[in-house]
Amino acid sequence: MTLLEEPDFGTPPKAGAPTVTVDVDGLPVVVPPGTSVLRAAAQAGVDIPKLCATDSLEAFGSCRLCVVEIDGRRGTPASCTTPVDDGMRIRTQSPHLERLRRGVMELYISDHPLDCLTCPANGDCELQDMAGEVGLREVRYGYEGENHLDAPTDTSNPYFDFDESKCIACSRCVRACDEVQGTFALTIANRGFASKVAPGPTSFLESECVSCGACVQACPTATLQEKSVVELGMPSRTVITTCAYCGVGCSFKAELRGTELVRMVPHKDGGANEGHSCVKGRFAFGYATHPDRVLSPMVRDSITEPWREVSWEEAIGTVARGFRSLQERYGAGSIGAISSSRCTNEEVWVVQKMVRAAFGNNNIDTCARVCHSPTGYGLKQTFGESAGTQDFKSVALADVIMVIGANPTDGHPVFASRMKRRLREGAQLIVVDPRRIDLVRSPHIEAAHHLQLRPGTNVAIVNALAHVVVTEGLVADDFVAARCEGYEEWATFIASPENSPEAVEGVTGVPATTVRAAARLYASAGNGAIYYGLGVTEHSQGSTMVMGLANLAMATGNVGRDGVGVNPLRGQNNVQGSCDMGSFPHELPGYRHVSDDVVRGLFESQWGTSILPEPGLRIPNMFDAAIDGSFRGLFVHGEDIAQSDPNLQHVTAALASMELVVVQDLFLNETAKFAHVFLPGASFLEKDGTFTNAERRINRVRAVMPPKTGKSEWEIVCEIATAMGYPMAYSHPSEIMDEIASMTPTFAGVSFEALDKLGSIQWPCNAQAPSGTPVMHVDEFVRGRGKFVRTAFVATEEQTTRRFPLVLTTGRILSQYNVGAQTRRTGNVAWHPEDLLEIHPHDASERGITDGALVTLASRVGETTLRATVSDRMPVGVVYTTFHHPVTGANVVTTEHSDWATNCPEYKVTAVQVALAAPVPAGVD
Ligand code: SF4
Ligand code: SF4
Ligand code: SF4
Numbered sequence: 001m002t003l004l005e006e007p008d009f010g011t012p013p014k015a016g017a018p019t020v021t022v023d024v025d026g027l028p029v030v031v032p033p034g035t036s037v038l039r040a041a042a043q044a045g046v047d048i049p050k051l052c053a054t055d056s057l058e059a060f061g062s063c064r065l066c067v068v069e070i071d072g073r074r075g076t077p078a079s080c081t082t083p084v085d086d087g088m089r090i091r092t093q094s095p096h097l098e099r100l101r102r103g104v105m106e107l108y109i110s111d112h113p114l115d116c117l118t119c120p121a122n123g124d125c126e127l128q129d130m131a132g133e134v135g136l137r138e139v140r141y142g143y144e145g146e147n148h149l150d151a152p153t154d155t156s157n158p159y160f161d162f163d164e165s166k167c168i169a170c171s172r173c174v175r176a177c178d179e180v181q182g183t184f185a186l187t188i189a190n191r192g193f194a195s196k197v198a199p200g201p202t203s204f205l206e207s208e209c210v211s212c213g214a215c216v217q218a219c220p221t222a223t224l225q226e227k228s229v230v231e232l233g234m235p236s237r238t239v240i241t242t243c244a245y246c247g248v249g250c251s252f253k254a255e256l257r258g259t260e261l262v263r264m265v266p267h268k269d270g271g272a273n274e275g276h277s278c279v280k281g282r283f284a285f286g287y288a289t290h291p292d293r294v295l296s297p298m299v300r301d302s303i304t305e306p307w308r309e310v311s312w313e314e315a316i317g318t319v320a321r322g323f324r325s326l327q328e329r330y331g332a333g334s335i336g337a338i339s340s341s342r343c344t345n346e347e348v349w350v351v352q353k354m355v356r357a358a359f360g361n362n363n364i365d366t367c368a369r370v371c372h373s374p375t376g377y378g379l380k381q382t383f384g385e386s387a388g389t390q391d392f393k394s395v396a397l398a399d400v401i402m403v404i405g406a407n408p409t410d411g412h413p414v415f416a417s418r419m420k421r422r423l424r425e426g427a428q429l430i431v432v433d434p435r436r437i438d439l440v441r442s443p444h445i446e447a448a449h450h451l452q453l454r455p456g457t458n459v460a461i462v463n464a465l466a467h468v469v470v471t472e473g474l475v476a477d478d479f480v481a482a483r484c485e486g487y488e489e490w491a492t493f494i495a496s497p498e499n500s501p502e503a504v505e506g507v508t509g510v511p512a513t514t515v516r517a518a519a520r521l522y523a524s525a526g527n528g529a530i531y532y533g534l535g536v537t538e539h540s541q542g543s544t545m546v547m548g549l550a551n552l553a554m555a556t557g558n559v560g561r562d563g564v565g566v567n568p569l570r571g572q573n574n575v576q577g578s579c580d581m582g583s584f585p586h587e588l589p590g591y592r593h594v595s596d597d598v599v600r601g602l603f604e605s606q607w608g609t610s611i612l613p614e615p616g617l618r619i620p621n622m623f624d625a626a627i628d629g630s631f632r633g634l635f636v637h638g639e640d641i642a643q644s645d646p647n648l649q650h651v652t653a654a655l656a657s658m659e660l661v662v663v664q665d666l667f668l669n670e671t672a673k674f675a676h677v678f679l680p681g682a683s684f685l686e687k688d689g690t691f692t693n694a695e696r697r698i699n700r701v702r703a704v705m706p707p708k709t710g711k712s713e714w715e716i717v718c719e720i721a722t723a724m725g726y727p728m729a730y731s732h733p734s735e736i737m738d739e740i741a742s743m744t745p746t747f748a749g750v751s752f753e754a755l756d757k758l759g760s761i762q763w764p765c766n767a768q769a770p771s772g773t774p775v776m777h778v779d780e781f782v783r784g785r786g787k788f789v790r791t792a793f794v795a796t797e798e799q800t801t802r803r804f805p806l807v808l809t810t811g812r813i814l815s816q817y818n819v820g821a822q823t824r825r826t827g828n829v830a831w832h833p834e835d836l837l838e839i840h841p842h843d844a845s846e847r848g849i850t851d852g853a854l855v856t857l858a859s860r861v862g863e864t865t866l867r868a869t870v871s872d873r874m875p876v877g878v879v880y881t882t883f884h885h886p887v888t889g890a891n892v893v894t895t896e897h898s899d900w901a902t903n904c905p906e907y908k909v910t911a912v913q914v915a916l917a918a919p920v921p922a923g924v925d
């Protein structure tokens, strides 16, 4: 499509029914009470000139360009700050108003560079547009007076410039940072003529700015401008697509000039993000064209040989012959595949289909195994569906928000901005996390309670919270009686003294009084909402903890309406989708067990093949079997298991012992070091398909450019299956979605056509819910009655010892993403060039460690070296790091412990020792 310019109604919409009728230049319009005159006029199709107003921000009323005349009122009120009254008659044009507006514009233009023709924003500048709109033809004051034309340009941010000379001090950037992003990085410094936008005392790069770009988007001039626009020029066409980083699933307008992507602008109609973004989605797309990308298939006979570029035919033939040969020699179960939560639903579907139909086994697993598999298990057991309960919007109606084991401002930044907005409006916050995450205290936000528990004691804490609810009479009896089962037995268990906050205080490290206060706050909230992340799932009791959260929500009646719920914040862009698509060895698509004869029969008849009724191998079982010699070949689709999985020595030993490892990826990643065939993948900018975000929202991914490798990933998979003797072919990914819909009840109403029409759809989408389901379990749980499950706390086997006296826990940082394969190849390295080990001042001083010192981090399985940052964010005895850089290889130290139900690795608890690294001898790099 040509460049999509979204309408700007000037001020945000007001909730409520349209009941107020006004007349704008003779045109009647009916709007909700509280709507501004500016917005009402825009809705009537009348554009009033404006500069300081935009509909993502509350009205400010500083520029006075939007003045109007209103019958019965004196003067010329600003339409952006004037709410409508029933029967109001508004005039937007008159000679007097025109004079006033021209006067305003004259003042602006007299202090503005007159370089429109060479300005990067030429054609996309509201100041330029308004000068034209008000008919400005001359500037009577001249241009010689005192001005700001020599003001400097701050180019420190890798993605945008701040050219102060063009600033009209409208404050839209400051308000965008405050209201939309919630970072409060900008201020208007000084007063009067000297007033100017300031990102703190120094530069944008050194300020609190998190580079979300909201200010750039809000700026009506070229003051804040993307460097890519300066370099490439204004874009001329738009493709609407979805971010491929995290599970928030933000919609973007990819804006191109010819075939070149100029910038990504968050889409206002995007259901997940509503026009906002973070630094990754908006700016960090340069990896897609990075020279490191491999664009030709490559093969080699052994991993010690150099790669040899080959044709697609040869590569696919090598894979198919190799896998068939292994099956002939070692049996049908000797090969398998790992699908990717980074890939589209359609790609994941064909991978699992290839395994079940062409490989003839169920040896398919997914990287969700190592993150949110306990979510799938725990929510299925209790609620009956392996997915979060709410849409993101729902948080706007929460009264108490409990954030457990998640760090939304880094991991899910656009959702964090929504949450922070609600917290600034007065919702209360409970944070349960060993680390003092930013949300605990940030501008205008302070958690009511921070339960700074010891890693590994989640279940003890959730049981203690539930204990208080049950023993202090805080249970939502009516809800429980009407909608749940198993309550009596569970209540007896949870009320027992060993689950009291006092009994577990010694284990968790959280004072009983704090637990009691937090439980009372959550239970007495009108709407209590739980949001959680990998700090819940990546534990030996990950599944137990998910069920514990479900119990807590049911006991307090916090399920089944807006503002409440149990909400996993998904890590990867399509982790929900990859699970939905049947990527687990025990489940066919739609979370239906392979042992179910009816379901298996459906797949067998549609696919014309037989499917084994027994589950296949999980990822850790594949590794064990590889080392044992019975598992010989693996197809790894878009996942870097040699960096992301725990106990890397074991992983790499397993990879090295296989005869055929096939890697499909953008880059020669760590796993590719063990591969015999490398199939180059396509970036999200080259893909057509869908992603499903944490809200179960299916979003379209549209190709911005054709695959640089000449082939789509789904085509490659189909060709491998075909070459192995099971023909698979589709003419377009929409056909794959049609197959998904025909075989998966929750997707029954989903098609590319429906998605194009509705924008996005939250599953279940079927005859009962043709537009999808924003909130689940409304009248009854998917399983009928919500089931209380006993959740006894069992301490992890990973215990500190004299040799390994500290506990390591891991997480993410905003600017980097997972193993960093993409973000490390973008300007984001400006913020996080290496993984750091956070260590408490007490633990640091005991070891002679100072800020910035190189330290060794050792566990019983491995050792690595990284730089320390001394910080009291962690409690004494706990250290923290990220795993974005392969050079650190933080997962070298994580262990083989895993969740009892799903094998999700226990990344969050590793007993370690930290010591000063031996000094590097002089002259050695
Ligand atoms: S980029 Fe985002 S965080 Fe930075 S100043 Fe602009 S709005 Fe604030
Ligand atoms: S930088 Fe842009 S948005 Fe901010 S005050 Fe100046 S002109 Fe307005
Ligand atoms: S919040 Fe997540 S989905 Fe949205 S732009 Fe950032 S990385 Fe992309």
Ligand code: FES
Pocket (backbone or CB within 6 Å): 049, 050, 051, 052, 053, 060, 061, 062, 063, 064, 065, 066, 067, 078, 079, 080, 081
């Ligand atoms: S747009 Fe109304 S005062 Fe600026």
